[in-house]
Amino acid sequence: xxSRSLSRELALLMLGQVSDRADAAPKAGQEPAGAPAxxxxxxxxxxxxxxxxxxxxxALDRSAADLQTxxxxxxxxxxxxxxxxxxxxxxxxxxxxxxxxxxxxNRLSASLELPRLLLLADQEEVRRGALARARAVxxxxxxxxxxxxxxMEGWRLGRLPRIxxxxxxxxVVDLDSFGTPAAVACNEAVExxxxxxxxxxxxxxxxxxxxxxxxERSRA
Numbered sequence: 497x498x499s500r501s502l503s504r505e506l507a508l509l510m511l512g513q514v515s516d517r518a519d520a521a522p523k524a525g526q527e528p529a530g531a532p533a534x535x536x537x538x539x540x541x542x543x544x545x546x547x548x549x550x551x552x553x554x555a556l557d558r559s560a561a562d563l564q565t566x567x568x569x570x571x572x573x574x575x576x577x578x579x580x581x582x583x584x585x586x587x588x589x590x591x592x593x594x595x596x597x598x599x600x601x602n603r604l605s606a607s608l609e610l611p612r613l614l615l616l617a618d619q620e621e622v623r624r625g626a627l628a629r630a631r632a633v634x635x636x637x638x639x640x641x642x643x644x645x646x647x648m649e650g651w652r653l654g655r656l657p658r659i660x661x662x663x664x665x666x667x668v669v670d671l672d673s674f675g676t677p678a679a680v681a682c683n684e685a686v687e688x689x690x691x692x693x694x695x696x697x698x699x700x701x702x703x704x705x706x707x708x709x710x711x712e713r714s715r716a
Contacts, residue, residue: 500676501684503625504666508688509544510537511662537627544626570692632669634660640668647707651700660697663688667705671712678709 633640644664645653653661667685670676676684682705689698 499622502622504629506544506626507629507666510540511633513538513540513543516658541626573670584652625657629669632673633665640665647704647711659692660701664704
């Protein structure tokens with residue numbers, strides 16, 4: 497994984513530790529609320545690394561639980577009384593067991609990448625990128641939110657889950673301040689949603705960013 501992607505992920509975890517209230521947002525020229533200097537941002541970064549470690553453990557625990565469910569469902573299908581009238585129930589147990597096994601394998605596949613992320617997160621380039629992205633969002637959050645609200649189409653940014661709002665904010669600063677191509681910024685935002693949000697959040701983030709980048713191009 498590129499250092500930029502991991503920097504963005506760490507920045508996302510950092511932002512989640514800072515107040516998202518409108519009255520906590522900094523005014524122009526002021527330091528970001530909750531992170532007035534380099535030291536607090538460094539502390540947020542360390543907490544983000546701790547959160548990433550916890551995410552690894554939770555992902556592995558969920559995988560283990562999924563495998564246990566799959567095993568039980570498959571066992572239930574074996575113990576089910578035989579007979580034509582029982583075939584639908586046997587099929588149901590098999591279907592549920594295979595579904596749980598597939599989910600467990602998917603979780604494990606994603607989890608295998610996380611320990612490598614933790615090792616890469618110690619690189620100075622990654623840390624600098626995470627600090628710079630978090631600082632950029634916190635310094636200009638009201639204006640970023642206003643621009644995102646303008647393309648929400650009947651929805652409001654404030655109604656989205658916090659994690660989805662921060663993914664969108666990071667995508668905006670990537671486009672504005674870090675020279676990330678629009679297609680890359682959108683794709684990597686969706687990847688963050690795949691890891692930290694849900695299917696609805698992923699679709700919402702993808703749609704909002706497509707409208708945002710289209711609007712920005714038309715103004716250029």
